[in-house]
Amino acid sequence: MNNILDLNLEELQQWMEKQGEKKFRAKQVFDWIYNGVFKFEEMRNLSSTVKVKLSEEFYVDIPEVVEAYKSKVDDTVKMLLKYRDGNIIESVVMKYKHGNTICVSSQVGCRMGCKFCASTLNGCVRNLTGGEILSQVIVGGRLIGERISNVVIMGSGEPLDNYDNVLKFFELVNWEHGLNIGQRHITISTCGIVPKIYDLANKKFQVTLAISLHSPWDEERKKIMPIANKYSIVDIIEACKYYINITGRRITFEYALINNINDRNEDAEQLIKLLKGMLCHVNLIPMNEVKESALKKSSTSSIRTFKERLESAGIETTIRRELGADINAACGQLRKSYMDSRNI
Ligand code: SAH
Numbered sequence: 080m081n082n083i084l085d086l087n088l089e090e091l092q093q094w095m096e097k098q099g100e101k102k103f104r105a106k107q108v109f110d111w112i113y114n115g116v117f118k119f120e121e122m123r124n125l126s127s128t129v130k131v132k133l134s135e136e137f138y139v140d141i142p143e144v145v146e147a148y149k150s151k152v153d154d155t156v157k158m159l160l161k162y163r164d165g166n167i168i169e170s171v172v173m174k175y176k177h178g179n180t181i182c183v184s185s186q187v188g189c190r191m192g193c194k195f196c197a198s199t200l201n202g203c204v205r206n207l208t209g210g211e212i213l214s215q216v217i218v219g220g221r222l223i224g225e226r227i228s229n230v231v232i233m234g235s236g237e238p239l240d241n242y243d244n245v246l247k248f249f250e251l252v253n254w255e256h257g258l259n260i261g262q263r264h265i266t267i268s269t270c271g272i273v274p275k276i277y278d279l280a281n282k283k284f285q286v287t288l289a290i291s292l293h294s295p296w297d298e299e300r301k302k303i304m305p306i307a308n309k310y311s312i313v314d315i316i317e318a319c320k321y322y323i324n325i326t327g328r329r330i331t332f333e334y335a336l337i338n339n340i341n342d343r344n345e346d347a348e349q350l351i352k353l354l355k356g357m358l359c360h361v362n363l364i365p366m367n368e369v370k371e372s373a374l375k376k377s378s379t380s381s382i383r384t385f386k387e388r389l390e391s392a393g394i395e396t397t398i399r400r401e402l403g404a405d406i407n408a409a410c411g412q413l414r415k416s417y418m419d420s421r422n423i
Contacts, residue, residue, distance in 0.1 A: 083108070083137040083161075084210030087250060098132050106256070108133065113257050115221065117141050138163065141214050146417065147222060155398075157413055160210060160218060166204060169414045170234055178228035181219045183212050185245055186236025189244040191270050192305040195229075195335060197369045197412045198235035207236070209247030216258055227258070231266040235414065237273035238267050249284065254352070262286045268333065273310040276318040280325040288322055289331040289362070290315060294341045295349035303340065303374075316353060323358045330357070335364040336377035336385060347388040360395040369412060 083091070091105035104125060111122045117139040119130045131142070142160035145167060149156050154174040161167050168184040176284045189196070190203035212232075220227045230252060238245045245267065252260045261286035269276065270291045279288070292312070294300040300307035319330050332354065336342045363386055366376040377385070382398060389396040 081137055082140040082208065084112070084140060084214055084251070085208050085247070086210075088254065088256075095129075098129070100129055100132075104129055109254075109257065112139060113217075116221055117353055128133075135243040140211060142168075142211075142218060143150045144218060144222060146413075150412075156218065156219075158222060159413060159417055160215060167414055167417065168207070168215070168235060170219055172219045172223055172227065174223075175229075179220075179223065179225055180231060181216055181227050182231045182233045183215045184234030184236050185212060185232050185238040187239050189236050190240065193270065193293075194303045195216060195293075195337060195366055195369060195372055195374050197218075197415045198359045200371055200415060203240075204238070204242040206244055209244050210253050212244070212248040213251045213258070216252060216260070228260065229264045229266075231268065231289075233266070233268040237270055237272070239269045239272040239279070242275050242278065246282070249286065259272070267333070268331075270304055270306045271310055271315045272306065273314045273318045276315075276322055280318075280322040281324060285326065285328060285372065287328060287331060288319070289333055290319060291333045291335075292350075293333070293335050293337075295353050299341065299346075303337070312353065316357075319359070320357065328358075330359040331362060332359055332361045335366045336382050337366050338375040338377045338381075340374065342377040342381045342385055344388070347385050351389060351392040351394060354394055355392065360397065361389055362397050362399055364399045367412070379394055395406070 089104055091108060095102055095104045103407065110121060116122060119133040122130065130311050140163050142162045144158055145161045146159040147156055156172045158170050159167055160170060166186055166187045170184060171182040173180045173182065185206065186206050187204035188202055189199040192199050214228055216230060232245065249262065251266065252265070252381040253262065266287040266289050268289040268291060276288070277314055293303060295312065297307060297311050300312065322328070323330060334341070334350070363382060365382055366374065368374070368376055386396045386398060
C-alpha cells in the first residue's frame, strides 16, 4: 500500500493506464482530494472498479489533528499531527500581513543534535515523504479555512538530510491544480550540510535558502551544533556564494541569540567580517529556552545592540517576531512535551 499523496499527476496517470483506465481519472482523484474528499468510495465520478483498485493500492494519508493550539497573543496555530503509522509531528501556521505561512516538519525528530533544539532530543525516527510534508500544508489550510501561500521547512528535522523527499515535496506543492505554491514562496532551512547545498544550487530552483549559523566561530559552533565538526563555516559560506551565483537568490542567515554564547560584541564583529558584501540578510531569533538545555536567551537589550552593530555595517537584519510564544511554538517543544506526558 502506498500514500497516493506521494504521487504526482503523471505518476497516477501512468498507474491508471496500467489498470486499463483512462488517464483523466487521475486528475479526478486529485480534484477530490484537494476539495477535501479523502475516501476513494466517496469520489462519485469514478466507477466502482476504479475505486476498488485504488483502495487496494493506495491510502490517502491526511494526518489526524491530535491537538491544535491557538495562540492568544497572535493568530499562530500550532498543530500536532499523527500519520497513519502513529508517528506524531508538529506544524505551525502563522499569519502575516503578506499571507499565511506554514512551518512544516521534514522528519520525525532529527539526528543533528543541536544543543538548543528540542526536536533532536530523542533522535530521528524516520524521514517524512514528499506527500507527508505536503499533507501538513493541506491540513493547515483546512484548519484555518484559508489559503496558505508560503511554506518554510523549519519544523522538526533537517531537510537536507532528507533531500530527495524534500525535492519531491517542492514539486507536489507547486502543482497548479493542487496547492500551487511556487518555489519563491518556499524557504528551506539547513544546519549546513554543504554538499547538499551545492546539489540544491545545481537544481537552479528559486527557493530561499536559510542557513542556521548561530555562531561565526567554528570552535564555538561545534559546541552547540555537532554538524560543525563536519563542515566549517568557510565551507558553508563558499557554498552559499555558489548558491547565490547560480540562483540569484538572497540567502537568510538564522542566528539564535544565546546569552553569553554568541551575543557578544566580538561575535557581531566576526559575523560582519563573514557576511560583508554578500547578498544576504540576517534573521536574529531570540532563543526559545528548552527545559532540557542550560542555554539561556539573550536579553532584549543585547539583541537590540547586536542588531544595531550588524546594521551599521550595512548588513540587513531582522529580529524574528516571537509568534505563539505562549504555545510552545519552538522547534519540537510541543511534540516533546506531548510524548513525555504520555510516556511515548
Ligand atoms: N534543521 C533545520 C531546520 C529546522 S530548525 C535547521 O537547522 O535549519 C529551524 C530554526 O530554528 C533553525 O535555525 C534552528 O537552529 C532554530 N532553533 C531550533 N531550536 C531553537 C530554539 N530553542 N530557539 C531558537 N531557535 C531554535
